[in-house]
Amino acid sequence: MKLEVDWMKKFAFVLMLIFALSVLPGSVLAQSGGYSEKLQQTYIVSWDGSANVTFITTFYGPPELLNQTKGSIAQMGIENATRLFVQQQVQALAKQGITLVNATGEIKGYNTTGPLVSIVRGKALNVAKYYSYDGVWEIDLDLLRTADLAGIDPTKFNQSFDFDNYYIVQLPQGAKIKEVPPSYRKESNGSYVFIQTNVTGETVEIHSHVHFARNVTMSDIQAIYGQPKAFVIQYTGRKGSEGNYTTWVLSVINNITVGKDVTIMNTTQEYLRPESYINYLKMQIMYQGEERIIQSIYQSYAKSFQEEGVGVKSWDIKLLNVNSTGPLVVKLNWELTNYTKYSNGSYVYTYDPTLGLNKIPSLNRLEAEINQTVVTHITLPDGAKFTQIPKDINIDANGSRVIMRVKKVSDRELVITSQVFLRYGMKTHDYSAMMAKVPTQVEFKYTMSEKSDGICGPAAILGLAVIPLVLHRRRR
Secondary structure: OHHHHHHHHOOOHHHHHHHHHOOOOHHHHHOOOOEEEEEEEEEEEOOOOOEEEEEEEEEEEOHHHHHHHHHHHHHHOHHHHHHHHHHHHHHHHHOOOOEEEEEEEEEEOOOOOOOEEEEEEEEEEOOEEEEOOOOEEEEEOOOOOHHHHOOOOHHHOOOOEEEEEEEEEEOOOOOEEEEOOOOEEEEEOOEEEEEEEEEEOOEEEEEEEEEEOOOOOHHHHHHHHOOOOOOEEEEEOOOOOOOOOEEEEEEEEEEEEOOOOEEEEEEEEEEEEOHHHHHHHHHHHHHHOHHHHHHHHHHHHHHHHHHOOOEEEEEEEEEEOOOOOOOEEEEEEEEEEOOOEEEOOEEEEEEOOOOOOOOOOOOOEOOEEEEEEEEEEEEOOOOOEEEEOOOOEEEEEOOEEEEEEEEEEEOOEEEEEEEEEEOOOOEHHHHHHHHHOOOOOEEEEEEOOOOOOOOOOOHHHHOOOOOOHHHHHHHO
């Protein structure tokens, strides 16, 4: 029954409340009555992006669960139950980047035979965000409850679920509405979601509903949620401040010395921002031990080399500044065999000007700033000569940019300088359009005095900016 308990816990405050007391038996969730709740949220928005909010949740059933919840509240005491619920509402909003202050709560119906009602009031900060990228304010509401549904498997329950949601958003005086969530409906075999929107002056009213039929399948859920959309309220009327957002800064330097038999590749990855994530990585390194992290990094790279047919003759990895306040530095040194590829009389070296940042998932906007630079210095052996060098790339989209410049030092030596800078708030369609103009693979060709067999791996083998996979996995 643990899976059922965890699933129900995500949906309604009453279930969270009961779980805090550890008094809810899983058998209640198998009752015949369907789960039903109504959510009413009112936002009175100010020009600083904050809003006075009122959240009302009405829990209707199933009857057995409703009655047991009321009994648990009575056992705990109404003051303690109310305080706990307010804390949980604050925590839930914090996960969405919204801070709820001056919060008060109220629970009604716990001593009646009717539905159970909870009310939370307060001031929510950062409800509306200002984006200088296109000079608009946006409010992003989770109209289809996707955050609650993430990682859930409703097919495990032999009962229906209904989430009836009403949102009233009163925008600040003088706001000019540019976009509101359109009418929307998806259904499959009796399960469905829908959104209906009505605008009156500066007030936006939205009704959404999520219904899972008793016999819902994963195919039904995929049909309903398989093509996610962003539903936002967008308006103008006054400039604002973007406030705090995450900035990712990473610098990589590669030095590659190509030999006829062995290629030496030295890479320095410098993780500069955000400070909180860098500190997290350092803590993980200290907690797990440097040797374990180094072995994990090596295994990740060695697997990539192996998949491309590249042999590792020797290697060395060092982690610097782990115990200091400086940026986290990862140094990787490799002696590689079979690194070059001979094709049609030339050796070919491939490179990705997007630096692997061409497929960042985003429904509406990039919610962080990304600044990644890579400098790659390639030296060929004596007697070798570059015969084909790709053209420079310089693409700009409203301040976001992708740059690749190639400087030929000599016939056998060149420097590739790349940067991908993505602005905070960049619209997803602008990002996709920009990246569509950038090739994910360009070729450098060269000849050598003597033919040497082998292959060349993809740009990832250059040691481009890749957060150590072992740390990335643990972060997730």
